[in-house]
Amino acid sequence: MDNYSTDKISYGRLHNFSAGPAALPKEVLEIAQRELLSFNGSGISIMEVSHRGKLFDRVHTEALENFRTLLNIPSDYAVLFMQGGAIAQNSLIPLNLLSKNQNACYAVTGSWSNKSVIEAKRYGNITIACEQKPYLSVPDFNTWDIPQHSEYLHICTNETIDGIEFVDLSALKSKLNGKYIISDMSSHILSRQINIDDYGVIYAGAQKNIGPSGLTIAIVRKNLLNQAMPACPISLNWNNVYQNNSMYNTPPTFAIYIAGLVFKWLLNKGAVQTIEKENIAKSQKLYTCIDKSSLYKNNIDKNYRSRMNIPFKLNDESLNPQFLEQAELNNLVGLKGHKSVGGMRASLYNAVSLESVEKLIDFMQKFENSN
Ligand SMILES: Cc1ncc(COP(=O)(O)O)c(C=O)c1O
CATH class of the missing domain: 3.90.1150.10 (Aspartate Aminotransferase, domain 1)
Incomplete structure (x- = not known):
């Protein structure tokens, strides 16, 4: 501990308004601190055990189940614990969905959705549903252009940098003609109730409302799991991740453990x-x-x-x-x-x-x- 000032650590915590990685519940950190050296009295840290062993299996299963409960996720959706952050999903969305039809449509309502477009253009023919600069509002849904041939519509429902949030998608329904909405919910997942059925895919980096960075969660409608391009990396192929219970390769075990504690904390809060x-x-x-x-x-x-x-x-x-x-x-x-x-x-x-x-x-x- 020599190189660290312990004043703030010992005497109280700061009021942390960071955009991410962000504040974690103190109760969660206290449990993690207590359990760091010996998880559940096992004599070993949760960071030090195999992801395929009994100790971690329980942590993983509970985290998954509690996450599903918190968001009321129906059984026809897969929940994938992945790595690479939300930015990796910007590439993985086209890689996992555009094998037959290379066309997709993106709404640009802020800095993060703009970044998603730039990445998606490396893999598909991308059109812009709406864009209005500077990013101060969401363009009127009636003006959104969603071409018939698009495989999906991508949106970012909370723009972390610009401070824009939208959740009522009812005005889009008549324009979708069966196309699925894919949303980057990195910075507001678990902050409000949502209707999962409104989406084909929801994804989020963990480091705001879920837990520490290193974990990325994707909620994918199961009928969208089989559309990956051959070039999609096997460890990041949604179907492969799903078939292997998010353990095709070594998952970020400590981040999943902390996320699991956050989910329990949230359930206990109501x-x-x-x-x-x-x-x-x-x-x-x-x-x-x-x-x-x-x-x-x-x-x-x-x-x-x-x-x-x-x-x-x-x-x-x-x-x-x-x-x-x-x-x-x-x-x-x-x-x-x-x-x-x-x-x-x-x-x-x-x-x-x-x-x-x-x-x-x-x-x-x-x-x-x-x-
Ligand atoms: C809305 C949104 N999308 C994407 C990202 C990028 O996430 P990551 O750094 O996990 O790739 C962020 C990060 O802050 C974000 O707020």
Whole structure:
């Protein structure tokens, strides 16, 4: 421990608004700490055992089952524990789906969905369903162009960088003609109730609401498991991953273990419906603070403001360094906005408590009064 300052570790935790890797529930970290050297009294760490042995098998199965319970995932969907992050899925989606028909359609509603398009273009003929810059709203669904020949429509339902979220897809239904929606839910999965049946594939990197980085979860409708291009890597072929219970190659065992603890924590709290209420309360408080202030502003269309990622700018940008410095002195960290948009961003994931949000609001008001 010589190289580490133990002050913060011993005396309390920071209020962490990082966009990801992000805050994890303290209770989860405490359990992991207790169990680190000897998992379940076994005399060995969960990191040190075979992924095919009894100890890990139980951890893996429980995590999978609890995840299915939390999101109410029907039996005609496979849940895959993978690696490579959400960005790997940007390549794996076309690789796993475009063997017969190379056409797909992408909605560009922010920085992450834009990145998905760039990657997908390496594998298929990609058309753009909608795009409207700067990313401040979701283009009217009636204007979306979804060509008949597209294999699927890809969307990102929570744009982490821009702070745009949309979940009501009913206006798209008449335009889909049987095509499946594929959504990148990296930054809002498990934060609100969703209807899995609305999607063909949902994917998410773990490092926001699920657990530590290293794990990527894909929820895939089983009838979409057999459409991979021959070039799709075997360890990342959805069907192969499914047939091998996510253990074709060594899975990220520690990340799955922590994710499993997060799922239990969430179930104990009252599951997604309870955390959704908390997330509404937290985000409303912060948006109200921003909207009432004359120093801070958030320009996102109020119909599509994200509950998870709240970017805001200071009217006087020269105050940015001071804001961040003073926030840190108040134990508020992870507030610097993404470099592509600047300003600030507060990410209010599941593990960020209402108390942390209130501390942030209190600081923001005091900072405004003194500037
Ligand atoms: C919406 C979204 N998609 C994709 C990514 C990239 O995820 P990864 O770094 O796990 O590949 C992120 C990461 O922050 C994200 O927020």
